[in-house]
Amino acid sequence: MKNRLEQLPNELLWLILEYISPIDLFHKFFNLNQRFNTILRLIHYRFNLLYTNQNQFKFFLNIILPNIEYNWIESLYIDDITNRLYIINKCQYLRSLTIHHLHTENINLLVNNVLLELKQLNYLHLYTEFRLRDHDVNSLTYIIFSQQMPSLTYCYLDFQDYSRMSFDHLDITNKTLSLKTLVIDQWCRLRDFIRLLHFIPNIKRLTVRLFDSNTKGTIVPSLNAIDDFTTLVPHLIFLRAKLAEIPFIIATKILFLRLPSKLHELSLSTWSIEYGNGDLWETILSSKFPYLKHFRLIISLDQIPHTYITANNLDLDNIVKSFNQSKYFLDHHWNVLININEHDRLKFVLHTIPYPIENFQTTLYNIRRCTISPLIIKSTYHYVSKLSLTLHNNLTSLLYDYNEYRYFPNIEQFILYSNLINNSRQFQSIEYFNNLKTMINLSNIILLNCPEETRQYPIELINLLLKNLPKLxxxxxxxxxxxxxxxxxxxxxxxxxxxxxxxxxxxxxxxxxxxxxxxxxxxxxxxxxxxxxxxxxxxxxxxxxxxxxxxxxxxxxxxxxxxxxxxxxxxxxxxxxxxxxxxxxxxx
Known part of the structure; x- marks a missing residue:
C-alpha cells in the first residue's frame, strides 16, 4: 500500500489525504519519509478539535502545528476549554470558525484578540449552553455587525434563552456589508429586530426569534417608522422566525406586509392558534409575495384550545380544509397536517409538509386528525434530526392497535421526556421498543438525553436503547x-x-x-x-x-x-x- 501511494503524484496525494482526519493523518504518515512530511506541510487543513481529550490536543499542539503552514488551515472547530482559544491566533487565514461551549469570561478575548485578526473569515458559528452576560454579548455583536470583519458572509449565534438580544449599542454608521446569512438563536423584541435590519443591508437569509412585550396587542408608535423593509434589506429572500406573544394581526401589520416582495421562502413557528387560518394566509401570501416558492408553518400548543373539541373531527377538519382545499395552496403543493395527543407535553401541532425544521416533539402512540395519505405521512419528517418523545402510561389499548405511518430516518439527537405516574417497572418496555424501531432509524443517533432528574424512566427500555445505538x-x-x-x-x-x-x-x-x-x-x-x-x-x-x-x-x-x-x-x-x-x- 505504501509503495502504491508513493507512486502517485503530489497533487493527487494532497486531494486524497485531505479527506483523512488531521490527527489520524499525522499518526499514520508523519516522519514516514521526507516527501510525505513535505506533503503534510502543504495540505489544506480542516481541524475538528471538538471534545478532543488532553492527549489528542497536546499532539495537535506539539506535533501537528509545528509541522504545517498556518496559512493552509482553512477551518477550525474548537471547544472553549481553559486556554484553547489562544491557538486561533496562529490561524489568521481561517475561513471558517466554530466554537462550542463559549464562556462569557472569554468573549473579551474573542473580540479583542481573535476575531479582529481574522480578516478572511467567511463563516462563524458560536454555540454555548452557558449564561452570557449582556455586555459581553453586546461587545461581540458590535464587532460582527460592523465593517471590522470584512469577509464574514455567514454568522450563527447559537445562544441560550437566559436573556434577550438588543442592538441599541450598535453604531448606525458602521454596518456590515458582507453578511449574507444570519442566524440568531436568541429572543429579541420586534423593535430590536427592526433596528437590526439597519446593520445588515446585504442580508439574503435571516433566522430570528421574535417576541412582543406589549401584551395589549396595540402597535407601539416606534414600530411604524418604516413602512417597507425593502429599503433596509432589499436582497432578503429567506426568513425563518419563531414568534411568541405576537398576535396574528400585529405580526401581519408590522412584519409580514413590510417584508420585501421578492421573498422566496417564509418559515414560521408560533404558539398561537390565531395563525391557523388558511384563508387569511392565502390573502397575505397571494397579494404580497408573487415569487414565494416555500411557505412553512408550525403551530405548537401545550393546551388544546377550549373552543376545539378533539373528539369531534369537524373542528379540526375545518382548520385543515382552510389550507388543503385552497386553490392557492393546492397550486403551490402546500399541505398541512395536524398531530394531536393529550398525553404529550405539546398536545396540538399543526405543520406544513414536509415538516420544515430539525426539531420535532411527539409521542410514539399519536392520535392524529388529518387528511393526508399514509405514504405522504411516511416521508414528512426526513428533515428532523432532533426528536423528542414523551413517555406516558395507559399504553395497553395502544400497544396492540398500533398503526404508525410516521417515520424519522435521520435522527441524530434523541430526547426522552417522562410523564410516567405509575411504577416505571410496569412499563411495557419490550413492546414499546419494538414499535419504536418501526418509527425511528436508530442507527444514526449520536446523542441520547433523558433530562428529567425528578421523573421516572423505565430502566429496561433505556438499556434496550443503549444496546441498539451503534453510533452513540x-x-x-x-x-x-x-x-x-x-x-x-x-x-x-x-x-x-x-x-x-x-x-x-x-x-x-x-x-x-x-x-x-x-x-x-x-x-x-x-x-x-x-x-x-x-x-x-x-x-x-x-x-x-x-x-x-x-x-x-x-x-x-x-x-x-x-x-x-x-x-x-x-x-x-x-x-x-x-x-x-x-x-x-x-x-x-
Whole structure:
C-alpha cells in the first residue's frame, strides 16, 4: 500500500489525504519519509478539535502545528476549554470558525484578540449552553455587525434563552456589508429586530426569534417608522422566525406586509392558534409575495384550545380544509397536517409538509386528525434530526392497535421526556421498543438525553436503547438512572452528563432536603472523586464528564477551592466550573 501511494503524484496525494482526519493523518504518515512530511506541510487543513481529550490536543499542539503552514488551515472547530482559544491566533487565514461551549469570561478575548485578526473569515458559528452576560454579548455583536470583519458572509449565534438580544449599542454608521446569512438563536423584541435590519443591508437569509412585550396587542408608535423593509434589506429572500406573544394581526401589520416582495421562502413557528387560518394566509401570501416558492408553518400548543373539541373531527377538519382545499395552496403543493395527543407535553401541532425544521416533539402512540395519505405521512419528517418523545402510561389499548405511518430516518439527537405516574417497572418496555424501531432509524443517533432528574424512566427500555445505538457518543441522564444502566453498552461513550438534584460538600449530606431525596440524587465531593476516578476504567474513549445540579442547593463558595486542591494542573485533568449554571465539567 505504501509503495502504491508513493507512486502517485503530489497533487493527487494532497486531494486524497485531505479527506483523512488531521490527527489520524499525522499518526499514520508523519516522519514516514521526507516527501510525505513535505506533503503534510502543504495540505489544506480542516481541524475538528471538538471534545478532543488532553492527549489528542497536546499532539495537535506539539506535533501537528509545528509541522504545517498556518496559512493552509482553512477551518477550525474548537471547544472553549481553559486556554484553547489562544491557538486561533496562529490561524489568521481561517475561513471558517466554530466554537462550542463559549464562556462569557472569554468573549473579551474573542473580540479583542481573535476575531479582529481574522480578516478572511467567511463563516462563524458560536454555540454555548452557558449564561452570557449582556455586555459581553453586546461587545461581540458590535464587532460582527460592523465593517471590522470584512469577509464574514455567514454568522450563527447559537445562544441560550437566559436573556434577550438588543442592538441599541450598535453604531448606525458602521454596518456590515458582507453578511449574507444570519442566524440568531436568541429572543429579541420586534423593535430590536427592526433596528437590526439597519446593520445588515446585504442580508439574503435571516433566522430570528421574535417576541412582543406589549401584551395589549396595540402597535407601539416606534414600530411604524418604516413602512417597507425593502429599503433596509432589499436582497432578503429567506426568513425563518419563531414568534411568541405576537398576535396574528400585529405580526401581519408590522412584519409580514413590510417584508420585501421578492421573498422566496417564509418559515414560521408560533404558539398561537390565531395563525391557523388558511384563508387569511392565502390573502397575505397571494397579494404580497408573487415569487414565494416555500411557505412553512408550525403551530405548537401545550393546551388544546377550549373552543376545539378533539373528539369531534369537524373542528379540526375545518382548520385543515382552510389550507388543503385552497386553490392557492393546492397550486403551490402546500399541505398541512395536524398531530394531536393529550398525553404529550405539546398536545396540538399543526405543520406544513414536509415538516420544515430539525426539531420535532411527539409521542410514539399519536392520535392524529388529518387528511393526508399514509405514504405522504411516511416521508414528512426526513428533515428532523432532533426528536423528542414523551413517555406516558395507559399504553395497553395502544400497544396492540398500533398503526404508525410516521417515520424519522435521520435522527441524530434523541430526547426522552417522562410523564410516567405509575411504577416505571410496569412499563411495557419490550413492546414499546419494538414499535419504536418501526418509527425511528436508530442507527444514526449520536446523542441520547433523558433530562428529567425528578421523573421516572423505565430502566429496561433505556438499556434496550443503549444496546441498539451503534453510533452513540453522548449520554445525558440523571445519576439515579445511570446507576441502573448496563455500562458495557456505553463503553465507547465520548461525553457523559450526569444530573443531580442537589449538592452537598459533606458526606453524608447535611442539606435541608436530604430527607426528601435518595442518596443517588445528591452530589457530594466524595462522589465527584469516585466518578472521575472510575471514568478511566469504565469508558475507554471518554473525553468529557459533566455534572449538573438542577435544584436550589447548588455549589457553595468553597467548592472552587476544593476543585483546585483535588485536581491540580499536574494531574492532567482539566475542568470548567460555572457556579451560576451549577455545572462542573471535567476533560480527560
Amino acid at each position: 457518543k453522548t449520554l445525558i441522564v440523571s445519576y439515579r438512572l445511570y446507576t441502573y444502566l448496563q455500562t458495557q453498552s456505553i463503553y465507547y461513550l465520548k461525553n457523559l452528563t450526569l444530573i443531580f438534584a442537589i449538592y452537598s460538600s459533606i458526606s453524608p449530606p447535611t442539606t435541608r432536603m436530604r430527607y426528601l431525596l435518595t442518596p443517588n440524587q445528591i452530589l457530594t465531593n466524595e462522589l465527584i472523586l469516585e466518578l472521575v476516578r472510575t471514568s478511566f476504567s469504565v469508558f475507554s474513549e471518554l473525553q468529557t464528564l459533566t455534572l449538573i445540579v438542577r435544584d436550589l442547593d447548588g455549589f457553595d463558595n468553597q467548592f472552587s477551592e476544593w476543585l483546585k486542591t483535588n485536581f491540580p494542573i499536574e494531574q492532567n485533568i482539566l475542568y470548567d466550573f460555572l457556579i451560576f449554571d451549577k455545572i462542573v465539567r471535567f476533560y480527560f
